Amino acid sequence: MISIKDPNRDIIERCYELMRQSKGIYRHPTFLSDYNYKVDWITTTKKELEIKDKVITTLLSPLKNEKVNTLLLSGGHGVGKTFFSLQAASIAKEFFSCEGRDYHYCRVNCHSNNTYHRIFREIARELGFGDVWSSEQTLAKLREKIAGEEHFNVILDEAEMVVPGGRNKKTIDHVLADLYELNLEEGGSIVLTCISNDLDFSERLSTKTLNKYNPIYIVVDPPNMKTLDDILRYRMERAFINPQIMQDESYELVKAYTAREGYNVKYALNLISKAADECMNSKSATITPEHVRKAREMMGSYSFDSIVWNQLNDQDRIVLYSIAYVVRHGSGYQKFSNLPASRVFTGEVYDVYCKACKKSDVDALSLRRFGDRLKKIGSLGLAHLSSSGEGIRGNTTVIELMVDCNEVIRVLGNSTSG
Numbered sequence: 001m002i003s004i005k006d007p008n009r010d011i012i013e014r015c016y017e018l019m020r021q022s023k024g025i026y027r028h029p030t031f032l033s034d035y036n037y038k039v040d041w042i043t044t045t046k047k048e049l050e051i052k053d054k055v056i057t058t059l060l061s062p063l064k065n066e067k068v069n070t071l072l073l074s075g076g077h078g079v080g081k082t083f084f085s086l087q088a089a090s091i092a093k094e095f096f097s098c099e100g101r102d103y104h105y106c107r108v109n110c111h112s113n114n115t116y117h118r119i120f121r122e123i124a125r126e127l128g129f130g131d132v133w134s135s136e137q138t139l140a141k142l143r144e145k146i147a148g149e150e151h152f153n154v155i156l157d158e159a160e161m162v163v164p165g166g167r168n169k170k171t172i173d174h175v176l177a178d179l180y181e182l183n184l185e186e187g188g189s190i191v192l193t194c195i196s197n198d199l200d201f202s203e204r205l206s207t208k209t210l211n212k213y214n215p216i217y218i219v220v221d222p223p224n225m226k227t228l229d230d231i232l233r234y235r236m237e238r239a240f241i242n243p244q245i246m247q248d249e250s251y252e253l254v255k256a257y258t259a260r261e262g263y264n265v266k267y268a269l270n271l272i273s274k275a276a277d278e279c280m281n282s283k284s285a286t287i288t289p290e291h292v293r294k295a296r297e298m299m300g301s302y303s304f305d306s307i308v309w310n311q312l313n314d315q316d317r318i319v320l321y322s323i324a325y326v327v328r329h330g331s332g333y334q335k336f337s338n339l340p341a342s343r344v345f346t347g348e349v350y351d352v353y354c355k356a357c358k359k360s361d362v363d364a365l366s367l368r369r370f371g372d373r374l375k376k377i378g379s380l381g382l383a384h385l386s387s388s389g390e391g392i393r394g395n396t397t398v399i400e401l402m403v404d405c406n407e408v409i410r411v412l413g414n415s416t417s418g
């Protein structure tokens with residue numbers, strides 16, 4: 001039998017081989033960097049679009065002479081909070097420049113600038129005021145600029161890292177209050193974006209400050225599988241000379257591991273990058289599942305424990321445990337509905353939760369506040385929440401556990417006597 005070969009295909013393969021020999025497998029490796037914010041902003045769901053719209057509209061409020069608000073953005077690790085804020089700020093800048101207005105934005109990493117004074121010094125440096133500036137000088141300069149019709153978006157990233165500092169032990173509350181005060185006096189030109197990994201960040205702020213500036217709360221949920229897939233394909237197409245270097249099976253593994261890490265995009269990019277290094281070291285023509293597994297081993301496995309102990313509070317843990325318990329023991333309503341075993345109804349989980357609280361001698365939350373805890377667990381990628389539609393229990397929330405129920409019970413079993 002004569003095999004028909006596409007001659008173009010051969011030429012393309014030979015070209016890839018030549019480039020591979022001269023440059024390795026990469027075209028632009030920076031596309032696999034988790035700090036690359038100069039990429040397209042990918043949105044696939046209605047909810048993502050709504051959030052995008054809300055953030056950009058808030059940034060544009062000074063243009064419409066509307067009240068200027070503070071944005072409080074929170075969400076799990078690597079879900080795109082920093083990227084999101086920077087993209088929104090750069091879109092706002094374009095709008096302002098179309099209107100002939102001066103617009104500046106800056107991002108202060110509060111991890112490395114973790115006190116009141118360091119934050120203002122960094123704002124001055126980022127906005128090009130000069131190098132060593134005191135907070136008073138920075139505020140005075142901002143006031144002068146606002147008077148000159150300039151507009152600002154100050155992004156305070158990783159805001160939960162700020163500690164009381166200086167003689168007066170000033171905190172993040174003081175940073176927000178002083179910038180807010182400036183806005184009040186000067187008619188509002190600074191939009192503040194405060195980013196935190198702590199989904200309960202607002203609880204760290206004083207109620208006095210919160211009541212005063214009444215911020216807009218936005219939770220950045222982890223991307224769903226479709227968005228994650230689009231982000232990763234976009235990056236691989238640009239990073240590799242030949243994106244086909246990633247075997248289909250290996251790519252499925254990358255996505256599966258990332259799902260277990262709460263859909264952390266940074267994790268996915270690092271995993272691909274390390275698997276690609278493995279592929280180069282072993283002089284293989286493609287990235288195999290074995291390369292991905294090796295990369296995962298190098299990165300340290302499963303961060304579920306760390307999410308549970310670092311990002312969940314006691315109440316959250318009991319809620320998570322209750323979901324796992326209902327999943328493991330089977331939903332009582334399963335036989336009346338078409339739900340797969342990993343999906344359970346909120347009401348059932350709430351019943352188990354109340355019993356678990358009683359056993360642990362903890363006050364059970366109301367159903368509404370229990371719902372807030374569920375949302376937090378959803379935002380960390382540990383569960384997926386959806387509406388059941390009209391059914392046996394009316395319209396209720398269906399919870400799908402995204403991690404193995406036995407894993408949850410193993411990790412939380414001793415601390416929760418549910």
Ligand SMILES: Nc1ncnc2c1ncn2[C@@H]1O[C@H](COP(=O)(O)OP(=O)(O)OP(=O)(O)O)[C@@H](O)[C@H]1O
Nearest residue numbers: 034036040041042077078079080081082083265266
């Ligand atoms: N919607 C998106 N479209 C394109 N790229 C995205 C999107 N969301 C996230 N990314 C990419 O994911 C990576 C991680 O995003 P980012 O650094 O903003 O996460 P984060 O939530 O701030 O993480 P951390 O909590 O660790 O600070 C970045 O490289 C970013 O480009």
Ligand SMILES: [Mg+2]
Nearest residue numbers: 081082083157
């Ligand atoms: Mg960040």
